[in-house]
Amino acid sequence: MFRKFLFVCFLFLGNESVNGLQKWGTQFGQAPLLERFFWRALDFAYPDEASRNFAMMRGEFIPENALPVGIEIWRNKLFVTVPRWRNGIPATLNYISLDTNRGGSPKLTPYPNWAQNKAGACGSAITTAYRIHADVCDRLWVLDTGTIGIGNTTIQACPYTLNVFDLTTDKILRQYRLRAEDINMNTFIANIAVDLGKGGCEDAYAYMSDELGYGLIVYSWEQNKSWRITHSYFMPDPLAGDYNIGGLNFQWGEEGIFGMSLSPIAANGYRTLFFHPLSSRREFAISTRILRDEQLSQDSYHEFQVLPERGPLGHCTSSVMDENGLQFYNLIDQNAVGCWNSALPYAAENHAVVARHDTAMIFPADVKVNRGLLWVISDKMPVFLLSTLNYTDVNFRILTMPVRDAIAGTVCENSPWGYVSNSLWWE
Secondary structure, eight states: OHHHHHHHHHHHHTTOEETTEEEEOOSSSSSOEEEEEEESSOOBOOSSHHHHHHHHHTTSOOGGGOOOOEEEEETTEEEEEOOOSSSOOOOSEEEEETTTOSSSOOOBEESSOSGGGOTTOTTTSOSOEEEEEEOTTSEEEEEEOOEESOGGGOEEOSOOEEEEEETTTTEEEEEEEOOGGGOOTTOOEEEEEEEEOTTOTTSEEEEEEETTTTEEEEEETTTTEEEEEOOGGGSOOTTSOEEEETTEEEEOTTOOEEEEEEOOOOTTSOOEEEEEESSOSEEEEEEHHHHTOHHHHTSOGGGSEEEEEOOSSOOOSOEEEOTTSEEEEEETTTTEEEEEETTSOSOGGGEEEEEEOTTTTSSEEEEEEETTEEEEEEOOHHHHHHSOOOTTSOOEEEEEEEHHHHHTTSTTTSOOOOOBTTBOTTO
16 A cells, blocks of 8 residues: 555656656655656757857758767766767767756867867867766766768778776877777677776776677787687577567667676675676676686686676666676666675575656666765666657656765665675675
8 A cells, every 4th residue: 555655656756856856656665756858859059049050051960860868977067969860960978068958958169179070080079979978086087989980871980999088187198999800891889898906097908899800809918919819609699689669670680799887896895797698688797807818718618707688677787886796787678677695696586676757768878876876877778769759749758866865765675785704695
């Protein structure tokens, strides 16, 4: 009876707003999702209206062609990435000032500026960015795929290049072009995870998942060097390639390793990288002790661990783990976000859904945790790619929810951290 009462309350909350922000009821957790920002179509912060109109006249800005796919939060900036899948995308790496924008549909400001978002300006600008990561050393890690278009329309305008910005000065700290040996003819990398070790800011590694080339590229900041790892666990499950999202049935059967998250540092000084192919319902794990050693990583097949399946409708593109070992991940088939407390074995009974909404969360593309808040961007990506968005409707949303409220009453809240022989269960 109490749960039924809560459900009715949350449905009612779905029609309320707080300080002008929409609240979306959810039958999970103890707080509704807060709609921080929403857009029917994206817009960009041109210097003036004349510049905007001129860009539209020249086809350099076509609002209906822009789809946001990734987010990151650093201090007062909310970063939003927009890949150049179609013409008319003026900037791929952008931000919203959280100081001056409390809600609504703010225009995106190119980061760090317009010039460094020029398509095809290899070495001096970013052509297409997807997932990005801000570390505790105030660095923004951005992998430029160098691509324009998607699928059969893809043009490799520039080489894959890792760009690391100093967020305190907005200047490039380092650019690193991936080696020819790091990629192959099918390579498509959209995701990046950044591992800071006990050695501080210089002890940093980036892991980049090659979704269609079925590999993992490791980059060492200290060595300024990269290497590629291959494993059969990076490949898709042939039985998991069918999708039903936003009223569309389609097949993404070739989608391999995609989502990644890193555990807190364990007693042995290393983290665990959790990863999964997109076309799969299963999670895998590997110690960063293996990944950080170029030679060891080439001959450690049995070090990779197979974890159980998440269950039906378990396709996932994005996952993140906070400093307490709580993993949050999107469930794109379910218009939902799930959680797992890594103190418990990775089993279906130890997972929970913390938020679900069939209007506000159609394709929750990316999830992040920052200062106790869970952030989610939903973008109706399959409708954009395979059909046509209705631009009289709200198509893109950025939603937040306190982590504490999200996990309240779920298995993710009730599990204390557990250690066995000075290491976590997965080691």
